[in-house]
Amino acid sequence: MDRTVTALIARKEMHDALRNRWFLLYSLAFAALALALSRLSLGGAGVAGFAGFGRTAASLVNLVLLVVPLMGLTLGAASVAAERENGTLATLLAQPVTRLEVLLGKYLGLGLALVASLSLGFGLAGAIIAVLGGALDAGGYVRLVGFAVLLAAANLSVGLLVSVASGRAGAANGVALFTWLGFVFFGDLGLMGTALALRLNAGDLFLVTIANPLAVYKIAAVSAITGTLDALGPAGVYATRTFGNWLPALLVAVLALWAVVPLVAAGVVLERRGVR
Amino acid sequence: MIEVRDLVVRFGRTRAVDGVSFGAAAGESLALWGDNGAGKTTILRAVLGLLPHGGEIRLAGRDLRRDGRRARAQVGYVPQQLALYDDLTAIGYLRYVAGLRRQPAAAAAPLLARVGLADEAAKPVGALSGGMKQRLALAAALVGDPPVLVLDEPTASLDATARADFLRLLALLHASGKTMLVTSHRLEEVATLADRVLVLEGGRVRLACPASDLAAALRIEMTLRLLLAEGDVGPALGMLADRGYAARRNGHGVLVRVRAGERATPLRILTDGGIGVTDFTLEDSGWIER
Numbered sequence: 001m002d003r004t005v006t007a008l009i010a011r012k013e014m015h016d017a018l019r020n021r022w023f024l025l026y027s028l029a030f031a032a033l034a035l036a037l038s039r040l041s042l043g044g045a046g047v048a049g050f051a052g053f054g055r056t057a058a059s060l061v062n063l064v065l066l067v068v069p070l071m072g073l074t075l076g077a078a079s080v081a082a083e084r085e086n087g088t089l090a091t092l093l094a095q096p097v098t099r100l101e102v103l104l105g106k107y108l109g110l111g112l113a114l115v116a117s118l119s120l121g122f123g124l125a126g127a128i129i130a131v132l133g134g135a136l137d138a139g140g141y142v143r144l145v146g147f148a149v150l151l152a153a154a155n156l157s158v159g160l161l162v163s164v165a166s167g168r169a170g171a172a173n174g175v176a177l178f179t180w181l182g183f184v185f186f187g188d189l190g191l192m193g194t195a196l197a198l199r200l201n202a203g204d205l206f207l208v209t210i211a212n213p214l215a216v217y218k219i220a221a222v223s224a225i226t227g228t229l230d231a232l233g234p235a236g237v238y239a240t241r242t243f244g245n246w247l248p249a250l251l252v253a254v255l256a257l258w259a260v261v262p263l264v265a266a267g268v269v270l271e272r273r274g275v276r
Numbered sequence: 277m278i279e280v281r282d283l284v285v286r287f288g289r290t291r292a293v294d295g296v297s298f299g300a301a302a303g304e305s306l307a308l309w310g311d312n313g314a315g316k317t318t319i320l321r322a323v324l325g326l327l328p329h330g331g332e333i334r335l336a337g338r339d340l341r342r343d344g345r346r347a348r349a350q351v352g353y354v355p356q357q358l359a360l361y362d363d364l365t366a367i368g369y370l371r372y373v374a375g376l377r378r379q380p381a382a383a384a385a386p387l388l389a390r391v392g393l394a395d396e397a398a399k400p401v402g403a404l405s406g407g408m409k410q411r412l413a414l415a416a417a418l419v420g421d422p423p424v425l426v427l428d429e430p431t432a433s434l435d436a437t438a439r440a441d442f443l444r445l446l447a448l449l450h451a452s453g454k455t456m457l458v459t460s461h462r463l464e465e466v467a468t469l470a471d472r473v474l475v476l477e478g479g480r481v482r483l484a485c486p487a488s489d490l491a492a493a494l495r496i497e498m499t500l501r502l503l504l505a506e507g508d509v510g511p512a513l514g515m516l517a518d519r520g521y522a523a524r525r526n527g528h529g530v531l532v533r534v535r536a537g538e539r540a541t542p543l544r545i546l547t548d549g550g551i552g553v554t555d556f557t558l559e560d561s562g563w564i565e566r
Contacts, residue, residue: 004375008372008375009376012372016363087357090359091355092376093324093325095373096377097348271328273328
């Protein structure tokens with residue numbers, strides 16, 4: 001693999017993403033909501049300190065769970081499918097480049113754009129916490145941001161797989177939106193319904209939970225903020241007892257798998273499908 | 277320079293290309309001719325490694341499947357659909373392609389000048405005319421000076437003037453020794469660019485012949501539009517019918533079906549018969565012998 005070519009494609013993808021109106025809109029919305037939630041959470045408390053930070057961080061987690069997967073999925077979904085539709089994919093793949101270089105370049109470029117967007121939102125929120133006197137648990141906050149980056153990477157990877165498998169950009173966007181809905185639904189109501197219907201024990205419930213990257217992020221974020229998973233009920237208690245100090249590493253590994261496996265699958269699909 | 281053996285491309289259960297073999301020597305220009313759906317573009321895309329395929333393809337001695345990157349480095353591609361990155365500038369686009377082809381960015385400016393776009397360097401690609409985009413696509417195909425050019429209907433989207441300009445550019449490149457693989461359904465394009473022609477039908481090679489023999493081999497028909505004085509149309513139709521030509525009225529003139537090699541004959545018949553032809557145009561009408 002030629003890293004220069006991958007970096008060149010990554011630069012162009014990042015440049016394109018930062019000019020993408022939808023991405024800019026999502027980024028601005030994320031930054032504005034992060035800012036507003038931080039301000040309201042701290043201002044409404046009437047007190048400063050760790051309680052204020054915990055409330056702000058919890059608000060940010062809910063915001064991340066909704067917005068970040070949507071950004072990652074739609075950005076990834078538009079990438080290859082749009083190029084296939086307008087014909088530039090054929091021109092690109094006709095150059096002396098490999099499909100791996102093209103996919104990795106796209107992934108890195110779009111990933112960096114997502115990191116820039118998340119940095120803006122979390123940066124503003126962090127600044128508000130610091131200015132309004134909320135005691136910032138810097139380590140917990142950095143872990144929160146790190147998990148959000150991993151969540152974005154996972155959803156970007158899924159978005160790229162959708163994009164490679166789709167013939168048209170509109171179809172890819174539609175599938176990406178349904179995937180987002182599916183993740184959100186099965187991270188909450190669907191999971192509760194499944195647990196009730198199948199009478200899952202705590203261990204099985206935890207396994208089903210971590211099959212959804214959004215749920216993995218939620219567990220990781222709660223763990224980063226509070227240091228305990230008691231708030232998540234039996235599955236949380238099971239996870240803490242079973243995995244102990246290894247739990248964060250396990251959650252990082254699961255999110256990393258979500259970031260890698262769909263990307264590998266996208267490579268296989270692109271190889272088999274070509275520019276069709 | 278180009279070797280294709282037993283090429284098969286499937287779309288689902290359909291064999292879009294079915295066991296096609298051909299080759300092009302260094303400096304030779306080979307045209308793929310055929311109706312829409314005959315397999316021309318599919319073959320080009322397979323030759324570039326853009327579609328999964330069966331059979332063997334070698335470019336400048338390199339196996340496309342085993343050594344795709346190096347094989348594609350030997351080829352410049354001008355697509356039919358002008359698919360460029362519209363928000364890059366013309367020079368920016370060429371620099372990007374130069375980077376992908378591992379060539380210095382400095383290679384871009386001379387190539388723009390070579391295709392006559394030096395003054396458009398700072399313009400966004402999206403603001404260029406169709407003819408300019410086509411020339412930019414050619415400049416991109418020439419980055420790194422590859423020995424092989426693959427051109428898919430290179431003048432399909434151009435008007436008559438731009439087409440003539442572009443054909444002149446391509447003819448110069450062919451004269452400079454480039455090996456060319458070009459798809460076309462225009463007789464004058466094949467006559468200008470190609471040394472040999474493969475006639476495709478249903479994904480198979482139906483006929484291979486020198487480009488100069490194509491019109492005769494396929495008995496290609498054309499439509500001749502003759503503009504006449506109003507009072508001459510009736511007698512002209514009669515004269516042409518007497519000599520066996522299928523002709524009909526069209527406004528102030530007549531339309532006549534003619535075969536390649538006898539395109540001037542209707543003009544001579546009418547002139548000899550005392551009918552003045554004010555103007556004429558000629559259009560491809562496809563081939564009649566299948």
